[in-house]
Amino acid sequence: MRISMVSEHASPLAALGGVDAGGQNVHVAALSVALAARGHTVQVYTRRDDPGLPDRVQVQDGLEVVHVTAGPALPLPKDDLLPYMGQLADGVLADWGTEPPDVVHSHFWMSGLASLEAARNAGDEGVPVVHTFHALGTVKKRHQGAEDTSPPERAWLEPSVGRRADRVLATCSDEVFELKAMGVPTNRISIAPCGVDLSLFSSTGPAEPRGRRHRIAAVGRLVPRKGVDLAIRALALLRDEGLEDVELLIVGGSSDSAGLESDPEARRLLALARSLGVADRVLLRGQVPREQMPAVLRSADAVVCAPWYEPFGIVPLEAMACAVPVVASAVGGLIDTVVHGKTGLHVPPRDPAALAAALSELLQNPRYARRLGAAGKQRASARYSWDRVALDTEKAYQLALGAAARPGRLQPLGGKAL
Ligand code: UDP
Structure with a gap:
């Protein structure tokens, strides 16, 4: 398959540990590597947050990262990126040109918006969209209350991504309950967890020296x-x-x-x-x-x-x-x-x-x-090997492709939810 990953704030090439760089970056990077190793061609689209970044970075055979200009080429908090999602969609669509991919896999609700927009404008038939939320605004609000810095639009745009995507990937069983409560139809939810890089993380290497404590x-x-x-x-x-x-x-x-x-x-x-x-x-x-x-x-x-x-x-x-x-x-x-x-x-x-x-x-x-x-x-x-996660993800892509073959699949942005 030709797969487009869209991950607006979480680049697979970023350093980890900062406020907005953690599990999603790891997920997008490792899943893309595993899918490429399974013979797919993967393009990861992410926002350019530094003017010096090259347009394209070939990571390995079958895997490329594409930096799309969407808003100022500066590091911005992820919660400030919503106004630039139209530009991201345009950039992704322009890069596809006349050859859209078989499937788009979007990560985080904002990438979902950009991906749905790009997908419905691609070719005559659009492209199926598979979405992973990574985090849900409903859950964040419940726990963080007034501290939550998400834009208010998240309250209605995020559920609309869930309802309009051809398939939603939950990473754990708890998320399935949350997705159902958000109005995502059960028959469009699959589970594909995050994984761990078993070639790097193992019990057999050296341990960092430490004192007696x-x-x-x-x-x-x-x-x-x-x-x-x-x-x-x-x-x-x-x-x-x-x-x-x-x-x-x-x-x-x-x-x-x-x-x-x-x-x-x-x-x-x-x-x-x-x-x-x-x-x-x-x-x-x-x-x-x-x-x-x-x-x-x-x-x-x-x-x-x-x-x-x-x-x-x-x-x-x-x-x-x-x-x-x-x-x-x-x-x-x-x-x-x-x-x-x-x-x-x-x-x-x-x-x-x-x-x-x-x-x-x-x-x-x-x-x-x-x-x-x-x-x-x-x-x-x-x-939890990434290879196994890639297999689960591939199954979800197949289901989305099957659903895409049915007419009346995609709704325009702001259109009536399915
Ligand atoms: N991480 C890292 N260096 C750091 C801090 C974190 O490589 O200094 C990695 C960590 O090993 C893990 C990821 O960032 O792979 C954090 O992912 P997790 O899903 O635990 O949390 P999230 O960032 O998604 O909330």
Whole structure:
């Protein structure tokens, strides 16, 4: 198949760890690589956020990234990109010329809008659109309330993407419920989870050197909803219980450790650690390049993922692939990936005492922790290879192509929902 991926803010070529660069970038990059390896031709369209970027980057055989000018060629918060989606659609359509692809796979609601617009104007018959939301505005609003910076239009445009796409890919079972509640017809939803790069993340490489203390690691974009503050609170509770020889390594942020003073979330976390008297055992590492991530994960006794909510969460899979046990809030994708008592421990969200209790259980019982880690590795490789995800995704493309053969498929932007 000729496949166009559209990912407006999340370029597969971006550095990870900043506010808007995380799981979606990894997903688009790894899925595209896996689809290209299966013999498809993949073009990834993403917004030009630097004037120096080349128009096209050939990543490997069958996989190319195309930078489309849509709005100023500057890094902009993803929530500010809606006004430029028409331009993105025009750029994608222009690049297709007279040869539109077999299928468009859009990522995040705004790319969905641009893709539906481009797809309905392509050729005589349009192009089927498969959509992955990665995150849902309804869920974000529920948890973030007034802090949610999404444009107000998301409330009605996002569900319209769900209803108009030929097929919607949920990444976990929890998302299926949310999609149905949004009005997406059940018979147009498939599940294709995120995956983990098993050739990079494995238990057999070196671990980053560390001191004698136990080490807990928290990895991800430094945004409040990731709940890293809860891990700091848990660290203080562990100390109060007498477990003092524990450090918390925090990975992620807008830059490497040297530039973290200007990262507001890093400053907030550090202030909290100081106020709780654990700043000497909280290590803020900043962004870590992908290739170094496995060694960082392997250096930890446990990885903590304590988000308030989580559309999917690739970090737990990466830890599992490295045979490191995971303590995770029982939310979103983490309900599917982490099996309580088998590959890690679930805790309720926003509950530092539960987090501390789970971490204490693992740190005081290393054999149990190793058993969970080994089972996690097995689960990650059996279920979450990108090759397997690509296969699930391919099936969804086939279903969309089948549906596309039926007349009256696509509705114009702003048109009546199906
Ligand atoms: N990541 C990274 N370097 C960092 C911070 C994060 O490579 O400094 C990667 C991390 O290993 C994972 C991704 O960014 O692959 C985060 O994905 P996840 O799904 O856990 O969270 P999201 O960013 O989607 O909320």
